[in-house]
Amino acid sequence: MKEALERHLRHAPAATSRSRIKRLKGMSHPQFRLWVGDVRIFYDVEEGQVEVLAIVPKAAAKEWLERVGK
Numbered sequence: 001m002k003e004a005l006e007r008h009l010r011h012a013p014a015a016t017s018r019s020r021i022k023r024l025k026g027m028s029h030p031q032f033r034l035w036v037g038d039v040r041i042f043y044d045v046e047e048g049q050v051e052v053l054a055i056v057p058k059a060a061a062k063e064w065l066e067r068v069g070k
Contacts, residue, residue, distance in 0.1 A: 001055075004036040009043065013050045029070045030054075033061075
């Protein structure tokens with residue numbers, strides 16, 4: 001997972017893709033979701049800096065997003 005974080009979030013964290021990175025529509029926080037195997041990584045990007053908000057199992061991602069997302 002560390003390798004995926006490095007590869008996807010260091011160089012182009014806001015570059016969406018059909019398979020890995022998704023911009024969350026209708027939300028200001030978190031802004032993005034990165035899919036890595038059986039986990040989902042929710043994060044924001046501001047002024048070129050990435051703030052990882054949560055790393056959750058796929059099964060808990062929807063519940064986490066409903067509880068924390070804005």
